Amino acid sequence: MASTTNxxxxxxxxxxxxxxxxxxxxxxxxxxxxxxxxxxxLVTHVHDFARETRLSTHEWMATIEFLTKTGQMCTDVRQEFILLSDILGLSMLVDSIDHPKPPNCTEGSVLGPFHTGDAPHLPIGSSMSTDAAGEPMLALCTVSDSSGRPISGVKVDIWETDSSGHYDVQYESRESPSERCVMTSDVDGGFWFKAIKPVSYPIPDDGPVGKLLQLLNRHCWRPSHMHFMFEKQGLDPLITTLFIRGDKYETSDVVFGVKSSLIIDLGKVDEETAAKYGVPVGALLLKHKFVLASTEETEKLRDKNAMEAMERLGLKTKLIDHLPVPDLD
Amino acid sequence: MASTTNxxxxxxxxxxxxxxxxxxxxxxxxxxxxxxxxxxxLVTHVHDFARETRLSTHEWMATIEFLTKTGQMCTDVRQEFILLSDILGLSMLVDSIDHPKPPNCTEGSVLGPFHTGDAPHLPIGSSMSTDAAGEPMLALCTVSDSSGRPISGVKVDIWETDSSGHYDVQYESRESPSERCVMTSDVDGGFWFKAIKPVSYPIPDDGPVGKLLQLLNRHCWRPSHMHFMFEKQGLDPLITTLFIRGDKYETSDVVFGVKSSLIIDLGKVDEETAAKYGVPVGALLLKHKFVLASTEETEKLRDKNAMEAMERLGLKTKLIDHLPVPDLD
Structure with a gap:
């Protein structure tokens, strides 16, 4: 085990x-x-992998080449290693470990490779989509804490596909962000916006990860969904996704992100709502209440889960900065 | 375990x-x-790693960035992922697994990231170095099989540093290969060439792998050595290295490649040898007999080792193409 001697x-x-x-x-x-x-x-698992598979020089070299191509596929707007982590279930696992949710709080899902830092900050009520071919959808959302108290001033990052199933960053001609925005929740914890109905889509399959999925005889589709990321001092950051019920890929998401509690039913905008929010009667309506844990709640739960898991694994550890290290005392 | 159903x-x-x-x-x-x-x-080990460390989102993202940079550091003449594999001991382990040596055969060592495919094929007796500042060294070598019979027609790849501890590919101005060549063993299994004494050197430390070594408080040096790679139909390819005895880094090679049987003593060229090979009296002399296993000998040993190891690990496997797969029968 680890030692600090030289x-x-x-x-x-x-x-x-x-x-x-x-x-x-x-x-x-x-x-x-x-x-x-x-x-x-890391060293123990990597070596055990080689010993348990009797990894051949040929397979090792193929892996070196795969990793090299994966790195070289990455650009400012494409993250092939996150995609690899996603399709191996690692991203979902890490989120579950690091951001456990107290009861009643909104569950998390994968960040995915398409979040960007350049989404425009839009006032509540704005339209976040420029895609005229999309099916119009009004989204009425709130953010509260685990006791149901509204939280104002939460930064909400929202991103979705266009009507063809592509994110803006997948277009080489992209000049500015679209189908993405940042909003801030109001005094009642509310935020609402006009969007389009997201559609299911294949993750980028023209790189090493796509080739791996093909080799594995796996499809590369995600069910239709909309991404949300919430941040505010004192709150545990929430990265999550809402999935539209009934999608063909609902139970076979290539990145393992679907949770029952995150599958939602879309309604239709009635006359009163249409008049109030300035959208057509009959447009799709997404209503959702997000419930966020505080930093303190999450840390407490994370620490408890960690110590219990380490004990079950038979590992003698203590927590430093909420993360396990060997307990050598 | 694996299944072939859909x-x-x-x-x-x-x-x-x-x-x-x-x-x-x-x-x-x-x-x-x-x-x-x-x-x-792979999935089991990657997930177990995350569970046993309670890997944080922050650490996961740092790893994604590390792997991305490692891939992007790679070029036609620089392989940062091989370097990473080397410093984690994986390269040495895979060579030991895939190319076990019968008794009396020359042991293997790491390929390293500096082998190229463009070394010139030189006639026996050529000089493979153009570095006038290097200490002249005459190398007299033979190749035989495990029964001591000379093997002719073996393709031998040879590469070493220049006198400053750099491989040719480390110079941006490189126009053609130097300090590297390919030779073919003669009817007596012999090959000889003029070279320079290789020197110890730091592996490239200006990339992600170098930064990792720094974080780990490890040095980045290899003891002075010369690389050899042998290939001929019917022989198990041998990738090995000869180390010059007495190097400061002999027992702390950053890539774990040193084996006692591969550490050699350099002699001095006497008058008779000087006259015979056209080198100065007193020049350094490297003499070595390489002993190669046949493909059949290696496969037999590899299969035996694999089945014994799988049994010790409690894994029920069978061999297909000499590599384990689960035995589901």
Whole structure:
């Protein structure tokens, strides 16, 4: 296990059976106990993977090439490694671990590779879509805390596909953001906007991740959904997604993001609502109440889950900054 | 474990505790049993890593960024992912697994990131170095099989640093290969060439891997060495390295490549040798006999090692094309 001494063993004549303990020891010289622990677990799993599969030089080289191409596919607006993490279920798992939700709070889902930092901040009531071919949808939402109290001043990032199932960043001709915006919840915790109905779409399949899915005989589709990200001092950041019920891919999302509590039914705008919000009668209506945990609630739950999980795994750890490190005392 | 049926479970409401089995199942739809097994082990280890460390979103994002930069550091002449594999001991481990050596055969070592495909084929007796500042060294080598019979017609790739500790590909101004060549062993299994004494050197530390080593409080040096790669139909390819005895980094090679049997003593060229090979009296002399296993010898040993290892690990596998897959019968 990790150690903070500077003593390193002579690294010579390493074999299949003793290389792991030696690599772990030389990677345990940092004064950062968390880093040492991450490296110890990483090296152990990577080596165990090679031993349990008797990984061949040919397969190793194919992996090197795959990782290289994955990195080289990344640009400012395309993140192929996040896509890889998504289709391996890692993204969903990490969100579940790091952002556990107290009862009644809105569940989380994957960030995905299409969030950008350049979405315009729009006033409540704005239209976030410029796609005339989309099916108009009015969204009326609120944010509250776990006791039901409205929270004002929450920064809400919202992004969705256009009517053809593409995000703006997937167009080479993109000059400015579209189908995305940032809003701030009002004094009653409310925010509303005009959008279009999102549609199901294939994740980008022209890169290494797409080729891997093909090899694995997997489809590359996500059910139709709209992304939301909430941030405010004192709140645990919530990254989540609302899914439109009845989508063909509802139970086979390629990135494992669907949760029953996040599947919603769309209604229709009635006359009164149409008049109030300035949208056509009969337009689609998305109504949702988001419930956010406080930083304190989440940290408490995360710590409890972590200690229980470590105990179940038989690992003797303590928490530093809410993250496990070996407990050597 | 892997399955070849097309039945997939509904992927909904996945939790920390059930996500792995579900991701494994959906990744088991290929008709390639080996691919299914590799994916099953990969997903299990990646998820276990996240669970055992309670990996945070912040750490996950730092890893995504690290992998992205590592891929983007790669060029035709720089392979940062191989470097990463090297410093984690994975490259050495994979070579040990895939190319086990029968008794008396020359042991293997890491390929490293500096092999190229463009080394010139030189006649035996050529000089492979153009570096006038290097310490001249005559290398007299032979290749034989495990019974001591000389092997002619073996393609031998040889590469080393220049006198400043750099490979040719590390110079942006590189126009043609230097300090590297390909030779073919003669009828007596011999090959000889003029070179320079290789020197210890830091692996490239201006990229993500160098930064990781710094974080880990590790040095980035390799002891002085010369690379050799042997190929001929019917022989198991040998990738190995000869290390010059007494180097400061002999027992702390950053890529874990040193084996006692590969550490050699340099001699001095005497008058007779000087006259015979056309080199100065007193020049350094490297003499080495390489012993190569046949494809058949290696496969037999690899299969035996694999089955024994799988049994020790409690994994019920059979070999297809000499590689384990689950034995479901």
């Amino acid at each position: 003593h390193t063993p002579p690294l010579l004549d390493l074999t299949i059976d003793n290389i792991t303990e030696n690599v772990v020891r030389i990677n345990s010289q940092s004064s950062n106990a968390r880093l040492n622990y991450l490296m110890e677990r | 039945h997939t479970p509904p992927l909904l409401d996945l939790t920390i505790d059930n996500i792995t089995e579900n991701v494994v199942r959906i990744n088991s739809q290929s008709s390639n049993a080996r691919l299914n097994y590799l994916m099953e082990r």
